[in-house]
Amino acid sequence: MPTHGAIRYSGDRNMFVVACTPMVRARLRRCFPRISMNAAHAVALKATDEVCRDLLWFMERFPLEADAHAAERLQGGAVRHVDREAAVAALIDQRQPMLPFDLALPPRDYQRQAAQLLLTSRNLLLADDVGLGKTCSAICAMPTPEALPALVVCPTHLPRQWAAEIALFAPQLSVHIVTKGSPYPIKWQMRGGVKERATSMPDVLVINYHKLRGWAEQLAGVVRYVVFDEAQQLRGDGTSIWSAARHVAERATLRLGLSATPIYNYGIEFHSVYEVLAPEALGTRDEFSREWCGGNFGEKARVHDPNVFGNYLRGQGLMLRRTRAEVGRELPPLTKVVHEVDADSQTIDAARKSAVELARIVLQATEAFRGQKMQAAGELDALMRQATGVAKAPFVAAFVRLLLESEPRVVLFGWHHAVYGIWREALREYRPVMYTGAESPTQRDAALARFKDPSDEGSRVLIMSLRSGAGVDGLQHACRTVVFGELDWSPGVHEQCAGRVHRDAQGEPVTAYYMCADDGADPIMIEVLGVKRSQLEPVRNPNMPLVERLETGVDNIRRLAVAALARAGEVSAPVPAAPSLFEAEVTV
Known part of the structure; x- marks a missing residue:
């Protein structure tokens, strides 16, 4: 032939x-x-x-x-x-007998299905709705012989919570929480919540993402099962954390990522996440860009058909995503209220005057000073976002005081310490507790305990950083109201934050209030949030229509620069009107 x-x-x-x-x-x-x-x-x-x-x-x-x-x-x-x-299809269609997974507390059927899919596909991103028990699904596979020793990589504030969950579901497993950034002899471990001497490698090591950098060489080829909690942490291709995670994962037998929001920004980030969870499954980065992003090779490249891409991942057994409706564990609805608040115009105007020179640098046509432009962009972002937060902080605090007249407790999310200070002073009679990047793990645990304690009637406000509470459990028992006093550039962060309260065992309807000013950084952020959300939701849930799919190929900070100069009268380009932030919103 x-x-x-x-x-x-x-x-x-x-x-x-x-x-x-x-x-x-x-x-x-x-x-x-x-x-x-x-x-x-x-x-x-x-x-x-x-x-x-x-x-x-x-x-x-x-x-x-x-x-x-x-x-x-x-x-x-x-x-x-x-x-x-064939094996994945048989499991998804429930044509294959379910493995028992003998845990101290019996897992639910959909949790067992996730663990069995992991054992079948070997590489899985579990993207179930927030609060459906992804931790239990991960623990199901741990007692199997091929999974030990196992490694759990999680954000800084979650190791103790992971150790407690393992003690609850699999008390026979020994667990050690890594406490230093460089390897050391492991002398103590926990088994069933009881401290004991370690005579060999613990069954499970729990480490945060930052410490993993110092342990990667020690653990590569030793651990057989790696769990990456809040797997969106892997979206930074080429960073030291990403490189360490990839080095450990590529020599493991089983790799599992857990996240209801696996990316925070643009579709190209999926390739970075999967290069750790399923190396080379999506081809090279250039191949992925050509096939799924229409040939856009930039850091902000979007998946051009998220619905098709999501179906592809599921069909290959690379991702499993179940909604609460699909597993029969629906919650009372989450109501999202976009509330327009006043802002101190003098604070924003003062910041804008300082921002004019930075805006000019950001908008320079030449690439000769790329490093200078990047530095200016970072400074402009920090300046305008903090000024916006400070300008509306008193009005946000007043709104929270109004809520506390009828609500027992409120979780208030923000980003800047200057804003936290204003809130703490304005709400001091409610004895707010803090869960931000400034506290030690012990202090954060104590803050959560006070807020969740029904006998502590004074601590009725929990001030939490937008990006420090992912994975925290238990707030649903104490609170039903969330306030976003400041916004994040990513809609995935907002979803994670609301999910701290709107999750399993929440028996009442939850309301999330988004405090938005009509000046400063907020209008631009609202517009960009619509774009980023359109990349995430159809991949996870392809039957849902795109949400605010806007063609805005301009850099976010560039928009802030245009807005700053437009207000200063130096450019004639109008600032784009802010579209709806949510698919179903109530505007007050």
């Missing part, structure tokens, strides 16, 4: 290189959109199992001469892909 070219396998790079006739090369590019469109005699493809299967299909129509290494990789990869796809 005549052939149309040759295919070779490069094992050191795990790439297929195809040299073929121009006509077949054109067909190959049409079938594999991840291939570069640049003219070349040969094209390269990352040799994933899925690509192996698709290439064999392509070669039935256009035969290619394959050497022994290429033929072996093609056949082996295709068989694995067929077997995995």
